[in-house]
Amino acid sequence: MNDTATPLLGVRGLTLDIPMSSGVLHAVRGIDFDLHRGETLCIVGESGSGKSLTSLAIMGLLDKNIRRSAERMEFDGIDLLSASRRQMRSLRGDRIAMIFQEPMTSLNPAYTIGDQLMEALRLHRNVSREKARARAVELLEKVGITAAASRLGQYPHQLSGGLRQRVVIAMALMCEPELIIADEPTTALDVTIQAQILSLLVELTREMGVAMILITHDLGVVARVADKVGVMYAGELVETGPAADVFGKPLHPYTRGLLRCIPQPGKTQRGAELGTIPGIVPSLIGDVQGCAFRTRCPHAIDACRDAIPERGTPPHEFLCVHPDGARAAEGEPA
Amino acid sequence: MALQRIADPLLEEITGPNPRQILRKRVTGHAGLLFGVGVVLVLLIIAILAPVLAPHDPYAQNLANRMVKPVFMGGTWEHPLGTDHLGRDYLSRLIYGARVSLLIGTVAALISGVIGTAMGVAAGYFGGKVDAVVTFLINVRLAMPVVLVALAVVAILGGSLQVVIGVLGLLLWDRFAVVMRASTLQVRRREYVAAAQAIGASTPRVILSEIMPNIANNLIVIVTLEMAHAILLEAALSFLGLGVQPPTPSWGLMVSEGKNMMLFEPWLVLIPGIVLFILVLAINLMGDGLRDVTAPENRS
């Protein structure tokens, strides 16, 4: 990794506010990250931590009532903040593709999968139906669907969830994008299918050199596929860094808590209790001051109520005032 | 629990307003509902107090004083809304007409409500053959043209208030049956119904104490909407001369009687029509408002 080169996607200070009747909900609060070509960034966190909103913000697909602001948000030199709707539209599906969580509902029930695959290509490339069809067949085969040509005429309801998600992946790859954002692409599938789909996705992105933002709450997945990890809590990236560093030497108490929640081969004793993080995620409505994790943090001190400076040495950074943050990590049992 | 009991602003506001406060806030914030309830209440009071409020006898003819213009068109306060083609005071007839409309609307909606609810709840609760029969009957009922059948029956049996109420009551149960069937289907799958059945409650008891209270919201909404429907139909039947018979003051009949003089005295048609429109509008807004306020999907 070379963080000095211009990244494919650079985000600085991304903030998302949702006006509600009881006040403004600060759903995402000033997050920064860089993603280079071919890299896989995994964003982990509990539901409601702002992971999905972040991905929609990059795509420019947020609901109209959500206010987006940032210091910088660039994709390959294109300023996504000032891009016109037309510019965004030409990026979406062509250079940035997205895969959603629910394969059962993310395909249009009224059209055949062939129509939907071909549409993805023909929206951006001036190609004939025959060429689009050939490309669709090629990609269906690539995602491991047998009898691809005959599948084109089928409707989404005729396919199983796993097959549908393969179709969605094929659709995302139709235009050979440079970046794929996958928002919990396997959560809605059977456990046995999850692994297949995930390895397929990772394999294809590696093979085609596509950068990927993978949003998940499954740390086991992250450990296997991530180059970089971003841990999100209550709208902030509380820890970012290369996967090996974050897993090997977690610096934020929340990251450490999360890691204790999954069994690790060789480290977790048989019969030992897995950790839990007590408490609930705080409300983000109104002004949020200080560290949002402090009400659940075992190390909380008075200073946690003030603004939290970014600490650590790039590329491994974290948000915590705890003076012993780094040292405590080493001292604690994993 | 490691949850620290520190006074921290992040932990505040976990307790929200209680359901009754939410409901009150929603009711007072719903302009349509407030307007609907207000207008219906006012018209209800006017209908009840008709003998006190009406300035004249609604049946008293005065052929020397026919079609006096309303006060805003140059008439006098003696007849604020003028007189009709037989010299009867228009305001008094309008006031007594409110009685006819509200009576027909309420009683017809009650009759059809009882029929439709019984059918719908039975279909939803028992399912199987009962459901098939009820669904079939709903289909048959929907296939019959309401206005035509009502007119034919009224023509055969004679146009009295009772006949009109009876015919409408026997015809307008379809929406009750459809909605109550769907609501019952939804409710009967809930755990508390299974729990009641498990402790050995009898079927009527389960229906009355577990099902009915949970579908009452929807029932009230349909009652209001069907009331409006019945009032409109009565007006149409009376307008066509086969509903309430003269000299009874019915708003539909008043439009019909004013129709012949419409070219010269359009207010004869305008006034009863506007009142009818406002009443039906108010009842509909009340029904829509009740649905908005009580709909489970709106509960936070």
Place this chain on the structure above:
Amino acid sequence: MLQFILKRLGLAVLVALTVSFISFSLLFLSGDPAAALAGETASGEDIEALRRVYGFDRPMLVQYGEWLWQALQGNFGESYYFKLPVASLIADRLSVTMTLGVCGITFALLTAVPLGVAAAIKPNSLIDRVALFLSVAGQAMPSFWFGLILIVLFGIQLGWLPPSGASTWRHFIMPTIVLGYYAMPAIMRLTRAGMLEVLNSDYIRTARAKGAGEGRVLFKHALRNAIIPVVSLAAVQMGFMLGGSIVVESVFALHGAGYLAWESIARNDLPTVQALILIFSMFYIIFTFLADVLNAWLDPRMRSS
């Protein structure tokens, strides 16, 4: 799919038979149809004679069977009042009613669907409020009164349109508006609700993520799904409208089947009334049957099962 059609067809036939029995039974609602036919001044002998001529002395089910058998062959008997075969009487008048019905539902769809879509795109906007106002007003508007107001305003005061009759297409404008406005609110509300639901669905987000433009998202991806339930509703409304044409036709003196129904009811012309109730019911049954089939065909989930 074929199985669905056959099952649905069987239901339609059964409903039609039941309705035919009910409309036939109306004749006996008065107690003695012969006495009703003969009028109040008739003597007992006259009534007896009539009873035998019309066959009222036979058991009701036999009479129903014969009436149904004749009706299936297009013979609805002779009108008591016009002294003409009921079938030809109705056939003459039906074209006016059908024209009115088709114009009415077209008008309703052409106003309700665009309004519903526009309202769903921008909830709580001005256009949403206008649409809501129009639908709330439409549901409360007595159609006979609305018709009279239009006649006074456009037919007489402004003199733009002929106030009554059916001789030119201009005669149909006001009745079309009145009848269409009756069906509009329900269609508008369903379109709006359907579009709102569909626009929030995952596959719309997928379409946007593919880079589809708003027009394509709205019309190709969203409306195609939201319109499916509207088709059924339009068919139901069309059935209701034909039944409701009796009011509109009498207001505008359009001599269609609805007007004929009104005349026959007022004149106790029972064979005509029976036949009209049956025919209007049949229209409803046919429309809803066709709508269900069309619906099943529009919805791939049903088409392939």
